[in-house]
Amino acid sequence: MGPMKNLRQLYLEAQGTQCPNLGIDLPFDLVMEILSRVPAKSIKRFCCVSRLWGYILSLPCFTELFLTKYPCRPPLLLFTFENKESIFFFSAPQPRNPGDDSSLVPARYNVHRKHYPKDYSVRVGSPLGGFICRQDKGKVDTIVVSNPVTGESIFLPEVKSKNINIQMIPFLGYDPINKQFKVLCVKFEDVPNTSDDHQILTLGNNKKHLWRTTLCKPHYPKSNGICIDGILYYSAGFDWGTRVSTIVCFDVRSEKFSFINIDLCMFMTCACTLINYKGKLGALQFTLSNPRCLVSWVLEDAGKCKWSKCVYTIPPLWNNIVGRSDLDIVGVTSGGEVVLATMHLLHPFCIYYYNPKGNTFIRVLIQGLEGFVRARVYTSLDYAENLKHMTEYDKGVNTNIYS
Structure with a gap:
């Protein structure tokens, strides 16, 4: 049963009527199709139209439909950065x-609190399915999965290590078959x-978040992760x-590792950025040559x-721009x-x-972030807004006290 049919059926069961009526002289399915293509901030406003609208737009079936319609909405840039004890998310x-x-x-999303005070840094991973996985550095590193749109976060259990010298880097993956984030x-x-x-760790695994051990030969990660077809x-x-x-x-479904060797002649370094090129x-x-x-x-x-x-x-x-040490390929x-x-x-x-x-360069000015000069910023392409509440994955989620 598709998301649209689920929406209609749940609505009818709740209203005890034969014809869904949202106060608009349009077919129910068409209204849902239109609403699934508007930005997340507009959905929040529409929830205030009436109790009926709020009910329909909060159904898990609609949030699923909204996410699947992500390619129909204009692609978004996402800017993530920390400032003192907070994590900020902006999109355009x-x-x-x-x-x-x-x-x-x-435009700014909800502001998220860091797990540790401002003296500790944060490592932010690439967004996936509207979620962000980050690592709050501290005496004991904390892995956090956040939804910028809803302002909610899940603080995952501590990862146990054999000794204090072991470091870790978290990656967020998605299994499209079982529809699971890991x-x-x-x-x-x-x-x-x-x-x-x-x-x-599987998010939403009966809402009991437990780490499981998986074996792979020792290696040092050099880049952020990118998830393509599971x-x-x-x-x-x-x-x-x-x-x-x-x-x-890493096959997210089977949880098995494999490797693609890189020839020495490719001269690939940690400065490379992995991308999804047409699937x-x-x-x-960039090369260092002149x-x-x-x-x-x-x-x-x-x-x-x-x-x-x-x-x-x-x-x-443009060589002087490309040659800057702090320039990142997004x-x-x-x-x-x-x-x-x-x-x-x-x-x-x-x-x-x-x-x-x-062979042309275009420069685009980003305005409105002047108050955060010198902050470490993570820029991402094609951010997909997700209306799902983190309570679907964990009852004890942390919500923001900021708006």
Whole structure:
């Protein structure tokens, strides 16, 4: 039974009527289809129209429908950063045809509290399905899964380690078959790295969050993760150096690891960014040579470790921008433009769109974040808003005291 049919049936059962009527002279299914395509902030306002609207728009069936219609809404940029004891989330529509004079004013979501005081840092992972998995550094690191839209967070149980020298990095993955989010916690330690027992946790597993052990040969994660069709990918190496020697593939459903070896001649380093290129795993990296080049790899055959490669020479006028040490490759738009952003909020704060085919750069000014200058910022593409409450995964969620 699809989400729309579920919505209609639940409505009829609750109202005891044969014809859903939301006070609009339009078919019920059409109204739901329209509402599933509007931004999350608009849905919050529509919930205040009447008790009936609030009831319908809060049903799990509608939140599921809203998430599945994410490709029908304008893609969003997401800016995540910490300021003192708080985590801030801002979003803005991705510009479709940006020009040099383009500017964006992002809107703020709910503000989230850090688990530890301001003296401790935060590591933020890539958003997935509207959720953010972050690691609050402290005396004991805490892994948190948050929904920027609802302002709710789940603080996961402490990950036990054999000794105090073991470090960890969490990754969020999604199993599209069983519709389950899972958190993979990869452990590693100083040389020699002998940590081969990692941890996996399923969100919403009867709302009892328990870590399970999964085995994999020791390695050092080098990048954020990206989940494509139920496979979580991240670059890694077998030493502390900057070189990437393998791509780790974690099947979220079976919870099995596999590896894609990286040839030495590829010269892939921890500065590379993994991307979803038309459903295939890709990677982008700037060269250190002069003139600067952007190297693009796309995985054509995982079994044979076969990659296609393209090299684009950066226009000389933009070499000083590309050469900045704090510039990060965010990802690639559906139109093939590479998006770049600084890793800290500057004044002015800009993002850059590079068109490899036309060999052009466009700068877009981000306004409204001047009060957070020098904060570490994580910029993400194609953020999918999710209306689901974290209570679906844990009864004891933490909600914000801020709005």
